[in-house]
Amino acid sequence: MLIVVDPHSGVPVYRQIMDQVKFHVATGLLKPGEELPSTRALSSEMGINPMTISKAYSFLERDGVVERRPGRPLVVKAHEGGALKDRKIEQLRESFAPTVRMVKQLGINENEAIRILIDMLSSASAGDTDRERENEK
Amino acid sequence: MKVVEFVNIHRAYKKGFDVLKGVTFSIEPGEVVGLLGKNGAGKTTLIRIAMGMLEAQQGEVRIFGMDPREKPIEVKRRIGYVSEDQILPPFLRVGEVIDMHRGLFPDWDNDMALRLSERFGLSPRERIRSLSKGQARQVALLCAVSHKPELLLLDEPAGGLDPAARREFLETSIQLLNEAGSTILFSSHHLTDVERMAGRVVMIHEGSILVDSDMDALHEDYTLALIPRVNGATTKKIIAHEDCLSVRERSDAMHAVFRLDPSRTAAVLERDLGVTGVNCRNVALEDMFIELVEGQE
Numbered sequence: 258m259l260i261v262v263d264p265h266s267g268v269p270v271y272r273q274i275m276d277q278v279k280f281h282v283a284t285g286l287l288k289p290g291e292e293l294p295s296t297r298a299l300s301s302e303m304g305i306n307p308m309t310i311s312k313a314y315s316f317l318e319r320d321g322v323v324e325r326r327p328g329r330p331l332v333v334k335a336h337e338g339g340a341l342k343d344r345k346i347e348q349l350r351e352s353f354a355p356t357v358r359m360v361k362q363l364g365i366n367e368n369e370a371i372r373i374l375i376d377m378l379s380s381a382s383a384g385d386t387d388r389e390r391e392n393e394k
Numbered sequence: 395m396k397v398v399e400f401v402n403i404h405r406a407y408k409k410g411f412d413v414l415k416g417v418t419f420s421i422e423p424g425e426v427v428g429l430l431g432k433n434g435a436g437k438t439t440l441i442r443i444a445m446g447m448l449e450a451q452q453g454e455v456r457i458f459g460m461d462p463r464e465k466p467i468e469v470k471r472r473i474g475y476v477s478e479d480q481i482l483p484p485f486l487r488v489g490e491v492i493d494m495h496r497g498l499f500p501d502w503d504n505d506m507a508l509r510l511s512e513r514f515g516l517s518p519r520e521r522i523r524s525l526s527k528g529q530a531r532q533v534a535l536l537c538a539v540s541h542k543p544e545l546l547l548l549d550e551p552a553g554g555l556d557p558a559a560r561r562e563f564l565e566t567s568i569q570l571l572n573e574a575g576s577t578i579l580f581s582s583h584h585l586t587d588v589e590r591m592a593g594r595v596v597m598i599h600e601g602s603i604l605v606d607s608d609m610d611a612l613h614e615d616y617t618l619a620l621i622p623r624v625n626g627a628t629t630k631k632i633i634a635h636e637d638c639l640s641v642r643e644r645s646d647a648m649h650a651v652f653r654l655d656p657s658r659t660a661a662v663l664e665r666d667l668g669v670t671g672v673n674c675r676n677v678a679l680e681d682m683f684i685e686l687v688e689g690q691e
Contacts, residue, residue: 264586
């Protein structure tokens with residue numbers, strides 16, 4: 258499984274599991290219809306209380322990320338309409354939250370913060386093209 | 395029915411030196427409870443009282459609704475117990491120790507014992523005295539769980555084990571939980587293990603319960619506030635707040651634990667104490683434990 262739990266983070270274990278499953282769904286690593294490991298299997302494998310896994314799974318179900326069919330393993334739900342895009346945006350918003358707090362705390366002007374983000378994005382895509390060129394060689 | 399019930403437990407080893415000063419809590423079937431506290435806080439004493447190895451001088455203990463001192467056999471038959479200082483007869487062979495336990499428990503599950511023995515790589519011919527600490531503890535665990543006990547009492551079970559052996563121990567306990575739905579009460583100084591395994595935490599400090607909380611709530615609804623030593627906030631004023639559990643003086647700040655989530659803590663500090671710009675955060679169990687325990691002195 259693609260989940261790692263960090264007991265030093267201060268984030269409850271069930272949240273860490275939820276966040277990682279959501280992230281993998283948003284990136285497409287976990288595709289619609291794909292099965293999640295059973296509560297038992299995951300808890301034995303990770304050495305984690307099975308109740309914690311069940312809690313994470315039922316919240317994921319509540320959030321419409323996975324679905325439970327009677328007698329079958331839990332699977333990733335199909336992305337209806339713009340659901341996949343929505344999930345990606347949700348992920349991004351969450352990861353921007355600490356940045357937004359930092360911008361406020363440092364007292365940096367909003368336009369300046371946006372300009373820095375755009376700069377960083379364009380140098381990251383420049384890096385990508387460099388790498389593609391490298392690969393072609 | 396409750397699996398474990400402690401009601402107002404008192405225990406002193408000598409007059410005037412109380413180890414437990416009125417401990418009350420109970421455990422429902424299937425719960426996994428981590429018992430935390432500094433050395434000498436009374437964890438081992440409490441677990442021994444649950445086992446019936448020690449008697450409470452005041453208060454009541456009920457295991458499956460029975461007094462473990464009155465019905466020692468009925469109670470012990472349904473319990474698995476592992477402790478750090480448990481001693482297996484050094485002159486016996488591994489196989490002999492296992493056979494001895496098999497004879498004691500009518501519900502012994504041979505398949506499970508074999509599976510664990512294979513998983514741990516134990517050889518039945520080997521003498522207990524030639525085992526490493528980790529292997530000896532694995533024999534003790536095998537013997538404690540192979541009758542699929544309804545209640546597992548683990549007193550610092552991973553003490554002195556290396557990280558791999560500890561993880562193996564943890565996984566085996568979890569497996570038992572999955573297979574037999576056992577209830578677990580365990581004490582440990584490895585708070586990362588407690589974080590993985592426990593659904594609930596009971597912290598004991600100087601013989602009394604300091605915190606008894608759902609593990610997730612301890613993360614989400616408890617906050618560590620790092621309060622700069624400016625604008626007149628004093629430890630006295632902070633600790634006087636009804637939601638403040640502990641305050642600790644650090645070099646340039648005060649560390650306070652509040653029984654509120656971070657944003658409400660920040661709001662309370664601003665409204666009631668007039669302190670702004672406080673770093674309020676959720677913290678890992680280990681940090682929370684240190685703040686709470688050290689903040690009591």
